[in-house]
Amino acid sequence: MSDLSDLRVKIDQIDDQIQDLIIERTAIVEHVRTAKGDDHIYMRPAREAAILRRLVARHKGRFPTNSLIRIWREIISTLTLMQGPLSIAVYAPGNQTGLWDVARDHYGVQVPLLPVPTKTGVLRAITEGSANVGVLPLPEAEEEGPWWPNLVSGDTAGIKVIGMLPFHDAGNTRSETRLGMVVSKLAPEATGDDRTLIALHLTEGMSRDRLNQVFAKSKAEVTAFLGQVPGLGSDDERLHLIELAGFLETDGPTLKKVQRELGEFCLSLDTIGAYATPVSVAMTDAATTEAAIS
Template identity: 40%
Template sequence: MPPPKSPLDDLRREIDHIDDTIHDLLMRRAAVVERVGVVKSQIEAAEGQVSGNPQTPIYLRPAREAVILRRLMARHAGSFPAMAVTRMWREMITAFTRLQGPFAVAVYAPEDRRGFWDVARDHFGSVVPMTAVNSPAAAIRAVSEGTATVGVVPYPAEDDADPWWRFLVSSDARTPRVVARLPFAGRGNARGEDRDALAIALVPHEPTGDDRTLLGIELGHDLSRGRLKDHLETSGLAPTYFCTWHARDPSGPSIHLVEVADFVDHTDPRLAAFAGRLGEIPVRINIVGGYAVPLHFSHDARKV
């Protein structure tokens, strides 16, 4: 006589079927991503032939990734934790990106600041190759030289006397750009205090509909932060954060890192309007990059 049928049997079979369906779709998605990689390589090769400057393609698209996660969060419902959904998709996004080509991360993570490693792992997943470096400059160098696709560096501090970000204030095409702010999808159970970071890469900053842009503003002589802020706001560039570095004399030339609440690129007429308001003050403006505004959750993984 067969054992009595448990009322859970049908539910477990349904769960198994759902798991199989999810797995089938993941394998199908992987096949599509591989085709995307082939098409991207063909486009890069064609553009390289036209320009006479062939380059190794980079398959990272931080803006596209942000749009995907925002769309999923907008449709999410039910009891399954939203942060778990984003964590699963972050794992998948990086895994699928690696199917298209090489992908590695250099993380600023000295012995006393290991929290940055956790923040990077939460964003880029547990299977991507990651290397710890002891300075932000080393992370920048790894990206510039191509030994890493992405570098993870601390969010700029106003009181930093030797700021790493000044090395990104450049028009050189081999200078990395800021492409994301971490954590993007909520704080996980990273060790230590809350740590915000920026991801840098050799890819352009692209719009997502809710963005911040980092401007590197080089001035020929000193200008008070208050006047600089007024000129930016009058030009339609609302600043949300400032850092300043003086190479030598505090009253002499300066470089300002300014975060503005919008997407800005080199063709934006607001940049010309801002430069015009400075009058005879020598100015050079570089787009240091930018990021999609991170998702916000009412609680994180370390709180109950």
């Protein structure tokens, strides 16, 4: 019995140490905010991704990686909220709660979530200032009324895709809508393992095989074709939503080469977002389980 009591005392001591470190981390963040001044950028998705990847890489033992990430997401989001206003507009029509659950998992219990019944309403909430960030469903190839063309032109063109959710396993969502994109007026930042989202406007339709050939010749790797809609001009025009590996800029050499390869078929190529590649928790948990057994 004394052995069990000793173990409980040890657990209490560890809990006190964890709490003391959280208090210390909070104080450091407050010093950082003071040093940067009132106009500093306090939302840093790239920095957040780097923190989580580092922790996942060094993790060991039987404690699930997914739970580890959830703990740190609470810490990160709460301390971000302490540095400045942070509210999230979430596409949540009717009883569709999947994206709400994913957003709550990512941003934690302290950050305010605003349910919005329409996709364009999420974008409008950002442009009007009632939200800093929006969470929208992952585009589908044949969906009606896609939201992403709004990032190419108009008053929402300054909004960018800055994240993919979930960054880890989806957890206990209550509907089939589990994949989302994070949008904001923040400028995307590179993390070293990223995806870039482009809107490619062509004079006419082009097969995926042909597009893959163009991108491969330009040393660009297509990771997903996410959508296609008619262009704003003739009936033949097409606007494609394509995800590429890496952090690429519109004026960078890779995308410039894509435009040259397409030639007169390319009306425009716009980078409408970039984000950290999500952590593959299933693989990391398998690795830690194997290490624990061996």
